[in-house]
Amino acid sequence: MKSLAELQAIKDKMKDKVVIREGASSTRVVVGMATCGIAAGARPVLSAFVEAVNEGGLAQSVTVSQTGCVGLCQYEPIVEVYEAGKDKVTYVKMTADKAKEVVEKHLKGGKVVTEYTVANCE
């Protein structure tokens, strides 16, 4: 049974880390979560990014957040990756599996998965 005491323990563990995390992220992953994104399957994509980034030990350098409609509804679910000093990368028609691949190859390996980008989708 999940207890509130367990949550208390998480708090005690995280309390010191909070200060370090703020502002430390250099990479932002943004998932479009407007009606168009949600209907196209953005929820599992977001969930996959959150899990893969944290389980992959990238929590210190990568934040995963949600945004509204990006304006390319036919290509949803859309994910944008912002890295300091680099051009924005826009991934389109994403799935949970593609999300895991992007975390592995792009966020960890530094290599953009070009086959999933908007430039390759025409």
Add this chain to the structure above:
Amino acid sequence: MKELSLNILDITENSVKAGATLTEISIIESGDTLTLTIKDDGCGMSDEVLKTVENPFYTTRTTRKVGLGIPLLKMAAEQTGGEVKIISSAAPDNHGTTVTAQFYKNHLDFTPLGDIKETVITLIQGHPDTDFLFIHQTDAGEVKLDTRELRVILEGVPLDTYEVIVWIKEYLNEQYQLLVNI
């Protein structure tokens, strides 16, 4: 939308955009009916805007929250013989917005609720600074999650901390297992 829980995610995003500090999501299943209520304390809508939210072809940049969200929910409810009601009050009253949708579960065109736990998690992960009260009642019992209670225990540790999100996910899983086992 393939799941009702996706409509719920979509509509609740409107509440957050309306500046709600607390959004209550309640799902009451009783016999053949499912009643969904999403109630927020956000900025509310004027009568003029309220009249247009059900029209899918009314959308402007300044009222970005108005789009396909409500029409899709309305369609999902009405195709089961149910309905959607929206009560809202804008300034100077600022009582927020309450969306109520009624569904008939035995109707052929009822959209299954789907993964409501993921919807709750997604909302908390995306909006850790606002509060959500989630209540799901069925004939077998009740699942409840109040982020205000979690916040008291967490003492400033953000709700979107991964360890906290995982805890909430497991907590909800357990609550639902208990519900099924009764």
